[in-house]
Amino acid sequence: MAARLARIVDRALSRLKFKQLRLLVAVGEHGNIQNAARQLNVSQPAATKMIKDLEVDFEVQLFHRTNRGVVPTPFGEALIRHGKLIFAQISNAAQELDDLNEGSSGRVIVGTLLAASSHLLPSAIEKVLKDRPKVAIKVVEGTNEVLMPALRTGEIDLVVGRLPTHRHRSELSQIKLFDESIVAITGPKHPLAGRQGLGFEALRPFGWILPPIETSLRRQLDQYFLKMGQYAPPVALESVSYLTNRTLLQSQDLIGLMPAQVAAQDIASEALVQIGWTVPFGAGPVGVSHRLHGQLSPAGEALLDALHEAASEM
The missing domain is CATH 3.40.190.10 (Periplasmic binding protein-like II)
Known part of the structure; x- marks a missing residue:
């Protein structure tokens, strides 16, 4: 194992070229060697050979060939990710040098x-x-x-x-x-503003501003809604924009969820109100x-x- 790793590292240090990595990343993006070759202004046979050379040097198969093009193998995905990291580091280095040059x-x-x-x-x-x-x-x-x-x-x-x-x-x-922790908030004119000791039943008639579907908080909220009898809000807006959410909460009878620190300043100034319902999820x-x-x-x-x-x- 150690001997194989040393052999691969030695070959990579002595033979690997940036153009090969650029082609690798381009093939991953296009899913097609011909289009990637065109992007780098090389012939398709030359591009195919560059990929094969990489596979020989790293002793793995980088792509599966299909009727529609090529799909990265797990080895290909890993090398593409490291290739992107190398190019990002080069870009960052150039930017940092330019920043230093500019003072x-x-x-x-x-x-x-x-x-x-x-x-x-x-x-x-x-x-x-x-x-x-x-x-x-x-x-x-x-x-x-x-x-x-x-x-x-x-x-x-x-x-x-x-x-x-x-x-x-x-x-x-x-x-x-x-x-x-997560708090439930509304605008100061909301019917629930100022009420304490609320149960979820009191929240049912109102619309919600929901976190984006890919977030952990949204997944926890959806699970809670299911637990509460497959509840579906009468109005459901999805937004990650704090300024948009803030304005909507002040002008509409909506309920939103926010991290306590995020809402703290607006709650203190009474631009928003933390309602008296303890959010049973989301702390982290x-x-x-x-x-x-x-x-x-x-x-x-x-x-x-x-x-x-x-x-x-x-």
């Missing part, structure tokens, strides 16, 4: 989920900018289904928010910062994820430290 003190790209976007991440960014005023920080908002694959391929350095419970753990380091850890074997840049390490500091103050 910046590094760059970090951070993905944020709703649970971190209102207080934790802004507080951490403020701390970083205080010590590194010229650091370049890019924030990307989304769900775990979007951000975690981008983290694995190196397009994002860190993801901050609710830690996934069962997906995306492979190859990632997940650090818990604190536990978050908020934290930061990064690649297990990837080295963070100095700017990335600074943001990670600032996240720990910000969380300790919450």
